[in-house]
Amino acid sequence: MFAIEVINLRKTYGKVVAVDDVSFKVKKGEIxxxxxxxxxxxxxxINMITGLLQKDSGTIKILxxxxxxxxxxxxxxxxxxxxxxxxxxxxxxxxxLRIYAKIYGVKNVEQKIMSLMxxxxxxxxxxxxxxxxSSGERTRTALCKGxxxxxxxxxxxxxxxxxxxxxxxxxRRIIKNYQQKSGCTILFTSHxxxxxxxxxxxxxxxxxxxxxxxxxxDKLKKAIKKHTIEITVKSRAEELKNFLMLEQMNILxxxxxxxxxxxxxxxDKIYKILNKIFTKGFLLSDLHIKKPTLDDIFIKIARGRx
Amino acid sequence: xxxxxILALMxxxxxxxxxxxxxxxxxxxxxxxxxxxxxxxxxxxTELSEVNLLSVLLGAVILWTFLWRASQDxxxxxxxxxxxRNLYHLFSxxxxxxxxxxxxxxxxxxxxxxxxxFLAILAFxxxxxxIFSIPLFFLIIAIFLLSLLGWILGLVITGLxxxxxxxxxxxxxSVVWILQPFSCVFYPLSALPPWAxxxxxxxxxxxxxxxxxxxxxxxxxxxxxxxxxxxxxxxFLLLASWYLKKSFDAAKKSGLLATGN
Ligand SMILES: Nc1ncnc2c1ncn2[C@@H]1O[C@H](COP(=O)(O)OP(=O)(O)OP(=O)(O)O)[C@@H](O)[C@H]1O
Ligand SMILES: [Mg+2]
Numbered sequence: 001m002f003a004i005e006v007i008n009l010r011k012t013y014g015k016v017v018a019v020d021d022v023s024f025k026v027k028k029g030e031i032x033x034x035x036x037x038x039x040x041x042x043x044x045x046i047n048m049i050t051g052l053l054q055k056d057s058g059t060i061k062i063l064x065x066x067x068x069x070x071x072x073x074x075x076x077x078x079x080x081x082x083x084x085x086x087x088x089x090x091x092x093x094x095x096x097l098r099i100y101a102k103i104y105g106v107k108n109v110e111q112k113i114m115s116l117m118x119x120x121x122x123x124x125x126x127x128x129x130x131x132x133x134s135s136g137e138r139t140r141t142a143l144c145k146g147x148x149x150x151x152x153x154x155x156x157x158x159x160x161x162x163x164x165x166x167x168x169x170x171x172r173r174i175i176k177n178y179q180q181k182s183g184c185t186i187l188f189t190s191h192x193x194x195x196x197x198x199x200x201x202x203x204x205x206x207x208x209x210x211x212x213x214x215x216x217x218d219k220l221k222k223a224i225k226k227h228t229i230e231i232t233v234k235s236r237a238e239e240l241k242n243f244l245m246l247e248q249m250n251i252l253x254x255x256x257x258x259x260x261x262x263x264x265x266x267x268d269k270i271y272k273i274l275n276k277i278f279t280k281g282f283l284l285s286d287l288h289i290k291k292p293t294l295d296d297i298f299i300k301i302a303r304g305r306x
Numbered sequence: 307x308x309x310x311x312i313l314a315l316m317x318x319x320x321x322x323x324x325x326x327x328x329x330x331x332x333x334x335x336x337x338x339x340x341x342x343x344x345x346x347x348x349x350x351x352t353e354l355s356e357v358n359l360l361s362v363l364l365g366a367v368i369l370w371t372f373l374w375r376a377s378q379d380x381x382x383x384x385x386x387x388x389x390x391r392n393l394y395h396l397f398s399x400x401x402x403x404x405x406x407x408x409x410x411x412x413x414x415x416x417x418x419x420x421x422x423x424f425l426a427i428l429a430f431x432x433x434x435x436x437i438f439s440i441p442l443f444f445l446i447i448a449i450f451l452l453s454l455l456g457w458i459l460g461l462v463i464t465g466l467x468x469x470x471x472x473x474x475x476x477x478x479x480s481v482v483w484i485l486q487p488f489s490c491v492f493y494p495l496s497a498l499p500p501w502a503x504x505x506x507x508x509x510x511x512x513x514x515x516x517x518x519x520x521x522x523x524x525x526x527x528x529x530x531x532x533x534x535x536x537x538x539x540x541x542f543l544l545l546a547s548w549y550l551k552k553s554f555d556a557a558k559k560s561g562l563l564a565t566g567n
Binding site: 053075098100 | 308310311313314315317318321322325326390391392394395396397398399400401555558559560561563564566
């Protein structure tokens with residue numbers, strides 16, 4: 001059962017092809033991430049799915065319905081949030097949320113607003129105008145709006161921009177909790193890799209309007225198998241360097257007593273090389289193994305295609 | 307069409323009205339300035355010419371408010387949604403353009419009526435002018451025809467905003483004033499030079515003000531003119547609605563609806 005099905009979606013602005021034959025399916029209850037450089041077409045894709053933008057061609061299905069035919073059914077069950085479009089400046093948080101609660105026909109409006117403001121730590125600001133909020137507070141207000149109708153499908157387009165690390169972490173937790181409790185489906189974009197890595201079940205890489213890869217975060221990371229290992233020895237650094245060269249390791253840096261080298265292999269090979277170092281009797285004073293992150297993959301894919 | 311969504315939008319415009327002092331100016335201050343200026347001017351003229359112009363001019367000022375407010379309310383409240391980049395949230399929700407427009411019309415009508423009552427009281431207090439010296443049935447017809455014309459202008463301007471964005475926002479304030487000289491608000495059609503009279507004769511609002519003068523001078527009403535105004539306005543209403551729908555679709559295509567600029 002899929003919550004979102006997109007087939008051959010396309011959008012052009014004059015000569016610019018913003019979204020080029022994009023197809024993907026998101027399972028019910030899945031958190032699906034969109035990664036891509038600026039201008040890759042993530043926002044354009046989302047806006048077409050939510051009905052803010054007219055597609056050129058292609059098929060969209062949300063919760064098994066064509067949103068153009070069953071727009072009321074679909075739109076009552078989805079919601080969107082982004083840090084880039086805050087709610088009305090001139091109104092207070094409470095007024096803004098009340099309006100959207102009524103638009104979506106929420107029951108127990110005041111109660112719903114209170115509980116959302118509480119979750120996002122906004123209760124003390126309830127009657128302050130959005131214009132007088134910090135950007136992080138504004139972002140959280142927009143998130144409250146995104147959850148006001150208990151959406152079955154939620155679109156979060158860079159919804160955590162401008163949040164401090166503590167609030168960002170809490171926000172991810174609220175999103176994750178909400179997802180687990182409600183079983184809703186989330187389409188999530190962000191430029192913060194750790195966020196996507198932490199939240200998303202699957203990730204689609206977009207570049208120049210196309211999806212170039214869809215995979216789980218783990219699988220993506222396996223796609224580049226380079227671990228970097230940083231060793232600092234108490235002595236015999238030169239000897240260790242020669243030994244690693246003999247073992248055909250790619251040495252990135254050798255300075256004083258520290259050597260950084262790459263292991264292009266699976267996990268057990270790391271174990272093997274370390275084991276050899278230990279049995280040779282090198283005395284280590286420090287050791288770091290750096291696993292590849294989505295950042296590395298992202299940069300690699302982005303550069304590779306330029 | 308769902309009432310809870312229309313009511314929610316009206317609540318939004320209510321909040322904006324009470325939050326922004328300039329919106330309250332629109333309801334009370336500007337109409338009052340008009341009334342006071344014209345009131346004293348006509349008192350002065352009356353004394354000079356010994357012709358009682360007071361009711362003709364004050365009645366016209368009060369009725370003109372409906373056309374003016376109706377056209378401006380619609381475009382300004384839509385612009386408000388552009389300025390606050392709110393279209394993104396509004397149109398990803400189940401709201402339809404028609405619900406958006408109906409909410410603005412109903413809210414605007416409420417505002418116009420508040421202004422009307424305010425001006426009626428003020429005119430009575432300052433100049434002992436009783437607006438109800440104009441028969442109620444004519445007031446209702448006049449208010450209906452003028453508001454409808456205002457909404458038509460508002461729909462067209464809103465359509466232009468959806469097509470060209472905020473850069474044409476100056477139209478929202480100015481269009482109705484271009485129409486004013488050709489509506490014969492403060493002078494009879496016969497006072498216009500032929501070229502202007504030709505334009506005034508096709509402008510529906512002309513017949514409202516001509517008939518206001520008829521009724522106050524105890525002349526018979528020109529029902530033909532009022533009928534013409536109604537027919538023309540209904541046709542324009544259909545055209546304007548169609549244009550707005552087209553513009554909205556264009557905004558969905560160009561991305562204006564999603565980005566707001
Ligand atoms: N309204 C528009 N008119 C013309 N071109 C547009 C419009 N909106 C987007 N584009 C172009 O379409 C392409 C895709 O833009 P989009 O906003 O979808 O990228 P994105 O992946 O969301 O990027 P970001 O990470 O910066 O948010 C870009 O080249 C952009 O310049
Ligand atoms: Mg984007």
